[in-house]
Amino acid sequence: MAKKTVKNLNEVTIRFAGDSGDGMQLTGTQFTNTTAILGNDLSTLPDYPAEIRAPAGTLFGVSGFQIQFGSSEIHTPGDHCDVLVAMNAAALKVNLHSLVDGGSIIVNTEGFNDKNLKLAGYAQNPLKDGSLDKFKVYEVDISKLTALALQDMNISSKVVDRSKNFFALGMMYWMYNRPLETSIDWLKSKFKDKPEIQEANIRVLKAGWNFSETTEIFSVRYEVAPAKLTPGRYRNITGNQAVAWGLMTAAKKANLELFLGSYPITPASDILHELSLYKSHGVKTFQAEDEIAGISSAIGAAFGGALATTTTSGPGVALKTEAIGLAVMVELPLVIVNVQRGGPSTGLPTKTEQADLLQAIYGRNGEAPLPVIAASTPSDCFDAAFEASRIALKYMTPVMLLTDGYLGNGSEPWLIPELEKLPDISPSFVTNPDGFQPYAREEATLSRPWAIPGTPGLEHRIGGLEKQNITGNVSYDPENHDLMIRLRAEKIERIVNDIPPAHVEGDSEGDLLVVGWGGTYGALKTAVTRQRKKRHSVSHLHLRYLNPLPKNLGEIFPRFRRIVVPEINLGQLIKVLRSKYLIPATGFNKVRGLPFRSVELEHEIEGILKGKR
Amino acid sequence: MSSLVENLLKDASGFSVPKYTAKDFSSGQDVRWCPGCGDYSILAQTQRVMPDLGIPKHKMVFVSGIGCSSRFPYYMDTYGFHGIHGRATVIASGLKIARPDLSVWVVTGDGDGMSIGGNHFIHLMRRNLDINVLLFNNQIYGLTKGQYSPTSEKGKITKSTPYGSIDYPFNPAALALGSSATFVARTLDRDPKHMQGVIKRAAEHKGTSFVEVYQNCNVFNDGAFFLFTEKESKDDNVVFIEHGKPLVFGKEKDKGIRLNGFTPEVVSLKDGSFSVNDLLVHNEKDTTLSFILADMTYKPNLPRPVGILLAIDRQVYEDEIDRQIAFAREKRGVGDLKKLFLSGDTWVVK
Numbered sequence: 014m015a016k017k018t019v020k021n022l023n024e025v026t027i028r029f030a031g032d033s034g035d036g037m038q039l040t041g042t043q044f045t046n047t048t049a050i051l052g053n054d055l056s057t058l059p060d061y062p063a064e065i066r067a068p069a070g071t072l073f074g075v076s077g078f079q080i081q082f083g084s085s086e087i088h089t090p091g092d093h094c095d096v097l098v099a100m101n102a103a104a105l106k107v108n109l110h111s112l113v114d115g116g117s118i119i120v121n122t123e124g125f126n127d128k129n130l131k132l133a134g135y136a137q138n139p140l141k142d143g144s145l146d147k148f149k150v151y152e153v154d155i156s157k158l159t160a161l162a163l164q165d166m167n168i169s170s171k172v173v174d175r176s177k178n179f180f181a182l183g184m185m186y187w188m189y190n191r192p193l194e195t196s197i198d199w200l201k202s203k204f205k206d207k208p209e210i211q212e213a214n215i216r217v218l219k220a221g222w223n224f225s226e227t228t229e230i231f232s233v234r235y236e237v238a239p240a241k242l243t244p245g246r247y248r249n250i251t252g253n254q255a256v257a258w259g260l261m262t263a264a265k266k267a268n269l270e271l272f273l274g275s276y277p278i279t280p281a282s283d284i285l286h287e288l289s290l291y292k293s294h295g296v297k298t299f300q301a302e303d304e305i306a307g308i309s310s311a312i313g314a315a316f317g318g319a320l321a322t323t324t325t326s327g328p329g330v331a332l333k334t335e336a337i338g339l340a341v342m343v344e345l346p347l348v349i350v351n352v353q354r355g356g357p358s359t360g361l362p363t364k365t366e367q368a369d370l371l372q373a374i375y376g377r378n379g380e381a382p383l384p385v386i387a388a389s390t391p392s393d394c395f396d397a398a399f400e401a402s403r404i405a406l407k408y409m410t411p412v413m414l415l416t417d418g419y420l421g422n423g424s425e426p427w428l429i430p431e432l433e434k435l436p437d438i439s440p441s442f443v444t445n446p447d448g449f450q451p452y453a454r455e456e457a458t459l460s461r462p463w464a465i466p467g468t469p470g471l472e473h474r475i476g477g478l479e480k481q482n483i484t485g486n487v488s489y490d491p492e493n494h495d496l497m498i499r500l501r502a503e504k505i506e507r508i509v510n511d512i513p514p515a516h517v518e519g520d521s522e523g524d525l526l527v528v529g530w531g532g533t534y535g536a537l538k539t540a541v542t543r544q545r546k547k548r549h550s551v552s553h554l555h556l557r558y559l560n561p562l563p564k565n566l567g568e569i570f571p572r573f574r575r576i577v578v579p580e581i582n583l584g585q586l587i588k589v590l591r592s593k594y595l596i597p598a599t600g601f602n603k604v605r606g607l608p609f610r611s612v613e614l615e616h617e618i619e620g621i622l623k624g625k626r
Numbered sequence: 627m628s629s630l631v632e633n634l635l636k637d638a639s640g641f642s643v644p645k646y647t648a649k650d651f652s653s654g655q656d657v658r659w660c661p662g663c664g665d666y667s668i669l670a671q672t673q674r675v676m677p678d679l680g681i682p683k684h685k686m687v688f689v690s691g692i693g694c695s696s697r698f699p700y701y702m703d704t705y706g707f708h709g710i711h712g713r714a715t716v717i718a719s720g721l722k723i724a725r726p727d728l729s730v731w732v733v734t735g736d737g738d739g740m741s742i743g744g745n746h747f748i749h750l751m752r753r754n755l756d757i758n759v760l761l762f763n764n765q766i767y768g769l770t771k772g773q774y775s776p777t778s779e780k781g782k783i784t785k786s787t788p789y790g791s792i793d794y795p796f797n798p799a800a801l802a803l804g805s806s807a808t809f810v811a812r813t814l815d816r817d818p819k820h821m822q823g824v825i826k827r828a829a830e831h832k833g834t835s836f837v838e839v840y841q842n843c844n845v846f847n848d849g850a851f852f853l854f855t856e857k858e859s860k861d862d863n864v865v866f867i868e869h870g871k872p873l874v875f876g877k878e879k880d881k882g883i884r885l886n887g888f889t890p891e892v893v894s895l896k897d898g899s900f901s902v903n904d905l906l907v908h909n910e911k912d913t914t915l916s917f918i919l920a921d922m923t924y925k926p927n928l929p930r931p932v933g934i935l936l937a938i939d940r941q942v943y944e945d946e947i948d949r950q951i952a953f954a955r956e957k958r959g960v961g962d963l964k965k966l967f968l969s970g971d972t973w974v975v976k
Contacts, residue, residue: 429972
């Protein structure tokens with residue numbers, strides 16, 4: 014056996030790519046779980062096609078999964094990958110641009126036969142024509158080695174073919190010195206009732222590891238030490254799962270039943286799937302006939318005293334718009350989750366974007382203000398969902414929670430919270446009929462009382478017609494309408510007293526302030542941190558509360574010479590900031606359906622600092 | 627720990643249902659329908675039936691959409707929700723799922739329920755939540771001042787169809803049956819007694835009950851149903867169907883409906899060719915028969931069937947949700963968030 018060198022790395026990015034049917038998402042998830050348990054910080058990005066099973070071997074059927082992990086804090090899935098695992102020619106072609114110069118490519122040679130090369134549009138075999146000379150290419154006949162490992166098992170060639178991703182996984186486990194146990198345990202529980210599939214996958218996983226250990230193909234092995242994270246117990250979590258758990262936790266802390274009315278839509282469906290699992294927690298999920306029914310049923314449930322929520326993506330919010338206005342008018346608590354995707358119209362369903370901010374803040378008929386909150390990382394989706402619920406219940410208002418496809422599908426370690434330390438957010442239902450008025454407001458918050466059906470003596474009617482102040486009776490009086498419009502606006506404005514001030518990461522004054530919101534947090538944080546290491550005078554401000562905006566923003570902005578607002582849209586937050594604070598901010602906008610790369614942000618920051626922009 | 631709602635309901639459970647009168651169900655708000663509107667009768671019959679149901683007012687919720695009919699909740703002294711156009715059925719569905727203890731009513735019209743709310747209507751029928759739906763069918767858009775509706779007869783001249791409408795009308799009863807409704811009935815605004823009976827049966831039905839009420843809009847579609855509601859023509863043009871009884875009609879009770887194959891036909895009981903024994907006997911449990919009866923609706927030479935077309939039992943949606951919750955809890959114990967968070971792979975950072 015050849016002697017292997019071990020190198021230490023601070024961080025590394027791996028991209029698994031193959032056909033949609035090759036199990037790349039599963040391979041990536043397995044690698045992620047094992048890596049998380051080893052104590053690395055990490056961030057992942059699944060990148061899969063909208064087509065469920067595109068024809069095998071084609072470019073549009075390529076599915077990828079990228080993970081960056083390291084021994085220090087990791088905020089993004091990585092701009093570029095250091096290692097590309099390509100199960101076929103199409104996967105190589107689609108993903109080669111994301112590989113760093115000098116990076117490693119591990120290819121399944123079987124995926125580069127004439128048919129695959131043709132489907133991928135290669136005139137010549139890239140493994141043979143020298144076009145990959147600037148990379149380290151490892152050619153492994155994964156398909157054949159998998160078949161050999163299973164040759165004495167009496168299983169179909171289909172099962173054999175489907176196990177080959179575990180060979181690749183085994184190789185990567187070896188290369189990065191990860192144990193096999195987590196995946197073996199997973200296979201044992203997943204295929205409890207299918208012992209043959211269980212055994213086949215375990216064998217192939219071990220075969221991949223052993224192959225790497227014994228052959229001389231890899232001369233280097235890498236070590237990535239555990240990261241220094243806040244002490245505590247962690248688990249890996251995706252943004253969509255975190256939203257679901259945040260809502261469940263909010264219901265628990267509010268002592269209410271959780272109701273979800275939802276219609277399946279990419280990339281938000283996983284929240285519906287997740288919440289549908291938790292019947293034993295008393296969660297009621299209703300898969301409605303359309304988006305409108307999803308939100309309308311939630312409004313009905315809110316009237317009945319539930320913590321009501323509806324989950325969707327941009328086109329779904331468009332359909333729900335009228336009902337959101339109704340929720341504003343009847344002043345019932347409701348959490349609307351928008352897992353943003355590429356738009357307009359059907360747009361890019363599986364890709365990420367931040368172009369629904371103006372829709373969230375303004376997109377309704379009439380003056381219909383509501384609080385808007387954005388999550389910044391996959392695990393932050395938990396806190397953001399809890400906070401959205403808190404505000405909805407306290408202020409009797411619909412709240413829009415913005416996440417995006419990148420956050421929803423992406424994952425990272427999550428410090429499991431202690432439930433006892435989360436605040437009690439129970440509302441108090443009004444029960445006393447003496448002097449009850451459905452629209453008499455609480456003095457501090459301006460919220461109206463929540464009187465639920467089933468309470469004797471509080472029979473009353475609500476609806477979408479304008480209400481008379483205090484009584485809630487239908488009113489067409491001009492002065493009353495003006496008053497009610499202002500009261501509803503004032504109620505949302507007052508939330509500003511109940512949210513934390515904006516926090517600048519870095520110096521509180523300087524040459525440049527980078528202002529972001531939502532899912533770009535990791536990329537901005539990484540870019541600003543690196544720039545600060547270069548001693549550039551740049552700070553980062555990331556907004557969670559988009560409406561109302563934190564009180565202290567007006568004091569922060571003048572302390573910086575320049576302000577740049579990077580967004581994955583054509584400049585939506587910047588419009589809001591310019592109109593409110595009259596500041597000459599600059600936008601940085603790329604709308605490619607992909608998260609920002611921190612290098613492009615760094616480039617932009619340097620350009621601004623050098624006065625080139 | 628029981629939830630806030632459960633606590634509230636427990637506190638209210640000692641409430642004994644008072645002896646209500648129809649007046650107790652009037653909210654006292656000025657009723658704003660046009661004088662002479664058929665809606666007044668529906669409101670009055672509903673208020674008359676409510677005291678017989680034995681349900682306290684605070685357990686009742688009337689939900690509506692948009693349209694003349696949808697003002698209804700404002701006039702009932704119960705809980706009420708005047709929603710948005712077409713969506714009453716889903717607002718009510720969410721409410722009923724969250725709160726199965728409530729008696730939930732939907733008031734809608736042929737525009738609200740059949741047009742903009744058509745999708746939700748059919749899905750409510752198939753899901754079979756225990757909700758009562760009263761659809762005021764006046765075959766016209768009243769609130770928007772007189773356009774044709776999805777139930778207007780073909781060729782109808784209105785503001786939006788000056789050359790006559792070219793749409794073929796919905797038959798609401800057939801639509802409900804086609805959507806697997808478990809209770810389908812039709813009644814008339816000008817037949818208070820019949821309407822009261824139907825509303826009571828609808829309330830008692832466990833599952834979605836759909837009641838189509840022929841309602842006169844005396845401003846924009848006056849007399850649309852006079853053939854079926856007026857003294858001179860009613861007897862010869864309506865057949866009142868009752869469970870277990872033969873379909874007899876006519877001023878002299880001298881006509882009946884016989885099935886010729888699957889086709890209903892009018893026969894005379896006078897000329898000796900047929901007797902009552904030859905007539906179709908209504909069976910409200912028979913789904914096939916309900917389709918035949920509903921299909922008589924726009925047929926010339928056949929009287930309009932009025933009454934309960936179908937009343938069958940099928941599992942109720944919100945009960946099934948509760949059953950699944952109970953099942954999951956029995957199998958796995960009551961959900962515990964702490965356990966959930968710690969399930970699967972976790973690790974400790976020191």
